[in-house]
Amino acid sequence: MRIPRCADFRAGQVIGVTTTPTIAPRLYSLCSGTEDPYWEILFNIKQDGQLSPKLAKAQPQDTVQISMPVGTFIDDTKSAWWIAAGTGIAPFRAMLRSGRGNNKYLIHGARNATGFYFANEFMPVLKTRYIRCCSQAHGEGLYAGRLTHWLQEQPTVPIDTPYYLCGSAEMVVQVRDILLAKGVPFANICSEIYF
Ligand SMILES: Cc1cc2nc3c(=O)[nH]c(=O)nc-3n(C[C@H](O)[C@H](O)[C@H](O)COP(=O)(O)OP(=O)(O)OC[C@H]3O[C@@H](n4cnc5c(N)ncnc54)[C@H](O)[C@@H]3O)c2cc1C
Numbered sequence: 001m002r003i004p005r006c007a008d009f010r011a012g013q014v015i016g017v018t019t020t021p022t023i024a025p026r027l028y029s030l031c032s033g034t035e036d037p038y039w040e041i042l043f044n045i046k047q048d049g050q051l052s053p054k055l056a057k058a059q060p061q062d063t064v065q066i067s068m069p070v071g072t073f074i075d076d077t078k079s080a081w082w083i084a085a086g087t088g089i090a091p092f093r094a095m096l097r098s099g100r101g102n103n104k105y106l107i108h109g110a111r112n113a114t115g116f117y118f119a120n121e122f123m124p125v126l127k128t129r130y131i132r133c134c135s136q137a138h139g140e141g142l143y144a145g146r147l148t149h150w151l152q153e154q155p156t157v158p159i160d161t162p163y164y165l166c167g168s169a170e171m172v173v174q175v176r177d178i179l180l181a182k183g184v185p186f187a188n189i190c191s192e193i194y195f
Contacts, residue, residue, distance in 0.1 A: 001055065001064075002032075002040045009034060009069035011098040012091040012164075012192075016067035017041065019054045026051045029090035029166070029192070030069060031118075033097025039066075042090045042117055073164065073192040079103035080162040083175055085147065086110060088167030088194060093118045101125040109147035109171070112137040147171075151178045159183045166192040 011034055016025030032040035045052045058064055075082075075095050082092045082104055089108055095101070096118075106126055110116050113134060122130045133147040143150050148171070151157070163179055165172045172191045179189055 001043070001058065002038045003064065003066070005032075005037050005039050006066065007068060010074050011094040011100060012073040012075060013069035013071040013094075014073075014091075015039070015041070015069050017055065018051060018065050019058060019062070021065070023050050023054070025065065025067060029073075029094065031090035031093040031097075033094060033099075036097065042087050042093070044087055071192075073166070073190065075100050075104075075162075075164055077102065078162070080105075080164060081157075082106045083147065083151075083163060083165045083167075084108050085167030085171040086115060087117070088171070088192070089117050091166055091192060092164070093121065096121060096125060105129045105131070107131045107133065107147050107150065109133045109135065109167075111135055113139045113142065148174045148178060151175060151182075154182075157182050157184065159185065159188070161188065163189045164192075165189065167194060169193045169195055 009030060014027045014029050017028050018025040028041040028043055030039055031042045032038055043052055045056045073091055084092055106122055108116055116132050132142050133145060133150045134142040135146045138144050165175050172193050176189055
């Protein structure tokens with residue numbers, strides 16, 4: 001969903017969104033760049049959810065209520081690992097579009113090949129530093145399996161590098177445990193959990 005840009009923000013921040021005061025706002029990561037003339041969010045439709053089905057049906061003339069951007073899931077220009085599952089790619093897309101893609105590794109997990117949102121934007125910038133892990137399908141250029149398996153298979157990972165994790169609580173906790181077991185200090189792991 002795309003709306004006109006409302007204010008300055010930092011790549012990685014979230015906004016509260018709702019379609020009506022009777023539904024409490026849900027949080028969504030901005031996935032547009034800090035210099036884009038629009039704000040964009042990427043979301044899954046939870047069929048039994050209160051807001052996302054309504055949000056998906058919103059038309060250009062409809063009113064959507066949003067909050068100012070907040071959050072501290074902020075990366076800088078230093079080398080880092082970005083780890084995302086599904087729509088958890090959203091803040092990293094904002095960072096990429098805001099010029100933070102250099103020196104970054106991206107490990108992205110999705111169920112099928114169509115779940116690698118924005119792959120065509122990440123690929124030319126990150127090249128071999130972009131790993132797509134596909135848990136329920138095979139395909140050219142895809143690692144067959146969950147991103148947690150890919151991480152476990154790595155003999156070593158850098159321990160002095162920041163890691164940014166974004167996705168479901170289950171994924172974030174599993175990845176955090178794998179990184180800690182491989183010697184990454186807790187202070188180097190920054191998480192954004194979608195609940
Ligand atoms: C910091 C943050 C950033 C986020 N960014 C994104 C993003 O960029 N993109 C994105 O897609 N999502 C994001 N989310 C998740 C998003 O905020 C919503 O939770 C999601 O879109 C579902 O909203 P909903 O109103 O459709 O579902 P909800 O109505 O909130 O329901 C969610 C699920 O919980 C179940 N549920 C609801 N109530 C109960 C209950 N009482 N008992 C058992 N189950 C229940 C529903 O059946 C449904 O499956 C983010 C969350 C956080 C915290």
